[in-house]
Amino acid sequence: MTGIRKKDVSRRSVLKTTTVLAAGAALGGAGTLLDHATAFAAESPFKPEKGASLRMLRWNRFVETEDIQFDKSIAAFQKATGIKVRLDKEFIDDIQPKAAVAANVGAGPDIIWGPMAIPHLIPDKLLDVTDVADYLGGKYGGWYDAPAAYGIRDGNWMALPLCVSGNYINYRVKAVQDAGFEKFPDTTAGLMELSKKLKANGLPGGMALGRATGDGNAWCHWLVWSHGGKLVDKDGNVTINSAETQAALEYIRELYEYWIPGTASWNDSNNNKIFLSGELGYTNNGISIYAAAVRQGMDIAKDIDHAFYPIGPIGKPTELQLPFMIEAFKYTKYPNACKLLMSYLMEANQYDAWLEASVGYFTQTLKAYEANTVWTEDPKRRVFKEASTRTLDMGYAGSLGYAAAGALADFVVVDMVSQAATGQTSPKEAMETAQRRAERYYRV
Amino acid sequence: MATQVERTGSATVSPMGLWSRLKYDRNWLGFWFMVPAGAFLILFLTYPLGLGIWLSVTDTRIGRDGVYIGLENFEWLNKDPVFWLSVFNTFLYTTVASVIKFGLGLYLAILLNNQMPFKAMIRAVVLLPFIVPTVLSAIAFWWIYDTQFSIISWSLIELGLITENINFLGDPNNARASVIAANIWRGIPFVAITLLAGLQTIPQSLYEAATIDGASRWQMFRFVTFPMLTPIIAVVMTFSVLFTFTDFQLIYAMTRGGPVNATHLMATLSYQRAIMGGNLGEGAAISTAMIPFLLAAILFSWFGLQRRKWQQGESDD
Numbered sequence: 001m002t003g004i005r006k007k008d009v010s011r012r013s014v015l016k017t018t019t020v021l022a023a024g025a026a027l028g029g030a031g032t033l034l035d036h037a038t039a040f041a042a043e044s045p046f047k048p049e050k051g052a053s054l055r056m057l058r059w060n061r062f063v064e065t066e067d068i069q070f071d072k073s074i075a076a077f078q079k080a081t082g083i084k085v086r087l088d089k090e091f092i093d094d095i096q097p098k099a100a101v102a103a104n105v106g107a108g109p110d111i112i113w114g115p116m117a118i119p120h121l122i123p124d125k126l127l128d129v130t131d132v133a134d135y136l137g138g139k140y141g142g143w144y145d146a147p148a149a150y151g152i153r154d155g156n157w158m159a160l161p162l163c164v165s166g167n168y169i170n171y172r173v174k175a176v177q178d179a180g181f182e183k184f185p186d187t188t189a190g191l192m193e194l195s196k197k198l199k200a201n202g203l204p205g206g207m208a209l210g211r212a213t214g215d216g217n218a219w220c221h222w223l224v225w226s227h228g229g230k231l232v233d234k235d236g237n238v239t240i241n242s243a244e245t246q247a248a249l250e251y252i253r254e255l256y257e258y259w260i261p262g263t264a265s266w267n268d269s270n271n272n273k274i275f276l277s278g279e280l281g282y283t284n285n286g287i288s289i290y291a292a293a294v295r296q297g298m299d300i301a302k303d304i305d306h307a308f309y310p311i312g313p314i315g316k317p318t319e320l321q322l323p324f325m326i327e328a329f330k331y332t333k334y335p336n337a338c339k340l341l342m343s344y345l346m347e348a349n350q351y352d353a354w355l356e357a358s359v360g361y362f363t364q365t366l367k368a369y370e371a372n373t374v375w376t377e378d379p380k381r382r383v384f385k386e387a388s389t390r391t392l393d394m395g396y397a398g399s400l401g402y403a404a405a406g407a408l409a410d411f412v413v414v415d416m417v418s419q420a421a422t423g424q425t426s427p428k429e430a431m432e433t434a435q436r437r438a439e440r441y442y443r444v
Numbered sequence: 445m446a447t448q449v450e451r452t453g454s455a456t457v458s459p460m461g462l463w464s465r466l467k468y469d470r471n472w473l474g475f476w477f478m479v480p481a482g483a484f485l486i487l488f489l490t491y492p493l494g495l496g497i498w499l500s501v502t503d504t505r506i507g508r509d510g511v512y513i514g515l516e517n518f519e520w521l522n523k524d525p526v527f528w529l530s531v532f533n534t535f536l537y538t539t540v541a542s543v544i545k546f547g548l549g550l551y552l553a554i555l556l557n558n559q560m561p562f563k564a565m566i567r568a569v570v571l572l573p574f575i576v577p578t579v580l581s582a583i584a585f586w587w588i589y590d591t592q593f594s595i596i597s598w599s600l601i602e603l604g605l606i607t608e609n610i611n612f613l614g615d616p617n618n619a620r621a622s623v624i625a626a627n628i629w630r631g632i633p634f635v636a637i638t639l640l641a642g643l644q645t646i647p648q649s650l651y652e653a654a655t656i657d658g659a660s661r662w663q664m665f666r667f668v669t670f671p672m673l674t675p676i677i678a679v680v681m682t683f684s685v686l687f688t689f690t691d692f693q694l695i696y697a698m699t700r701g702g703p704v705n706a707t708h709l710m711a712t713l714s715y716q717r718a719i720m721g722g723n724l725g726e727g728a729a730i731s732t733a734m735i736p737f738l739l740a741a742i743l744f745s746w747f748g749l750q751r752r753k754w755q756q757g758e759s760d761d
Contacts, residue, residue, distance in 0.1 A: 210702040265619065418704045422703070
């Protein structure tokens with residue numbers, strides 16, 4: 001009897017102790033974040049307006065840990081500065097329409113964190129944040145050029161690239177080895193060989209050819225650029241109808257033969273599902289497939305690795321990576337509070353922890369953060385570290401602006417590749433259609 | 445002084461000042477009662493419609509006011525094969541879906557009009573597809589049509605009828621058929637339940653009279669049920685056509701207009717160009733281009749309803 005009671009008591013006391021410890025740790029954790037935030041607020045060159053409160057709209061998480069860390073940072077910011085922040089989260093595809101409406105009516109969230117196309121669609125409506133960009137760039141080793149381009153217009157910053165979402169080849173290690181390749185091929189010719197073998201071995205590859213805003217645009221642009229084709233030249237003349245594009249389309253027409261059926265209907269999530277079900281040899285995606293496999297303790301995680309997009313005939317990387325931009329509107333009543341929050345999110349104390357929590361899904365846009373441990377603790381994340389340096393921007397080879405954003409949103413390149421790949425039209429016709437559609441956006 | 449007195453005098457003598465006339469005159473009173481409804485219509489219907497039409501003749505982009513450019517947007521659309529493809533798709537979608545919805549809806553209504561056990565419950569169940577939020581049912585259909593995980597493909601393969609998954613949403617014609625099927629599934633309850641309500645208003649005495657005259661069941665349907673149902677059919681089908689013509693959610697959730705615009709309807713293309721692409725003027729032009737077709741559908745039913753003979757089921761002379 002006494003023995004049992006003793007045991008009982010001791011278990012209870014242990015429980016109590018652990019609870020207290022846990023609570024202490026939690027408080028301590030929050031405390032440090034809060035301390036940093038308080039110190040930051042005191043030192044920051046951006047002095048918020050009295051009684052400021054902000055509304056921020058961000059896209060809904062794809063990686064849970066990132067989201068939790070983001071919320072913590074915002075909570076610490078509110079405590080340290082006394083600025084109330086209402087954080088709304090919505091599905092990624094809804095952010096751009098919301099931003100458009102907010103810009104048009106002159107009311108809505110003060111700050112938006114969302115897809116790359118927004119700043120150049122509504123440049124006149126955004127708060128100038130050149131001072132924030134200069135401050136952060138000076139402190140953290142400077143910005144990478146490609147993501148920065150999405151935020152700069154006529155030499156002034158209208159938005160900051162908070163991060164880049166790297167999009168790379170996801171493949172099954174064993175399947176690639178079984179096909180006779182030591183590692184994933186780094187040329188387009190090698191990719192063709194591999195695809196042929198994978199199909200023969202019953203685990204074909206496939207990439208999205210449907211309305212996949214992220215995945216579809218990423219790989220279709222890579223394909224065209226890797227063969228030297230481009231939507232526009234540097235003066236903004238539409239040049240998609242070219243021998244180079246034709247070569248790219250003929251290449252994909254053959255490659256498509258070796259792919260899993262149905263890619264023409266894929267949107268951004270199809271390849272995730274199919275890859276995780278074990279039926280896909282390779283695809284292109286962010287790190288989210290691997291992250292999901294690791295989180296759920298799936299066996300497949302061990303067999304997944306990532307690779308750069310193969311280099312095409314032009315002999316250099318031609319990736320299209322997707323930056324996520326953070327911007328504030330001119331109509332905000334508290335421009336300085338906006339700047340304070342934007343700079344706060346990118347300061348080392350917040351950014352390092354957040355990048356770590358995003359497990360490779362996001363890549364830094366400020367060079368100093370290359371040193372983050374997220375890139376060293378799991379070698380399968382290493383390719384994503386380069387996302388900010390290996391990418392061209394969506395307006396390549398012309399400038400970013402309305403036209404580039406419009407053509408991307410209208411799937412001009414994806415549709416062209418899809419038409420040619422599926423054999424719905426000849427490559428020639430697909431190029432001519434794309435040429436006409438692009439000219440509409442790039443007309444003077 | 446005198447004039448003043450005269451003036452005040454005349455004012456008090458007058459039986460109705462302007463204010464009281466506005467307050468008590470029957471005609472004015474009628475006007476006042478209509479004001480809230482009128483304001484509502486102007487604010488929420490006329491104004492957005494007018495604005496849409498205005499935008500369609502400007503080059504407005506998101507975040508930038510446009511200038512008047514006449515019919516340029518329409519001229520461009522006229523040369524745009526994607527636009528014409530969306531017009532074709534919209535008509536195909538509307539025609540096929542509406543005809544099948546009408547046929548199956550009427551059939552279902554007649555079935556449900558019979559005496560049967562659990563009548564109320566069955567009728568409630570029939571309404572389900574209509575009650576489920578469209579986006580949810582669209583996502584369910586998206587899974588049903590999945591290229592790898594489709595339950596239809598899986599069942600047919602298990603049954604040994606096919607060997608490969610059906611490419612539901614990846615092939616242009618399959619994709620069209622798939623979205624039309626989803627629309628039919630969703631639209632039937634509306635047609636069926638409304639027609640059922642119509643069926644129940646047909647006096648039983650007419651059927652009794654027909655029975656005495658020795659009419660067969662088909663003749664009863666052809667000469668009693670159908671004519672009596674015509675007015676409600678006109679209303680139901682007008683609405684059904686309008687809903688189908690302007691459908692957006694099903695397409696947007698399932699295909700986004702893909703593969704390669706094969707399922708783009710005018711509504712989804714308008715959204716893609718205006719909101720996602722930032723080209724408000726062109727997007728507005730696409731939705732403005734829908735107006736004549738919608739008007740035609742409304743006028744058809746309006747004049748149909750005005751016709752006494754049609755209402756009474758006689759042929760026009």
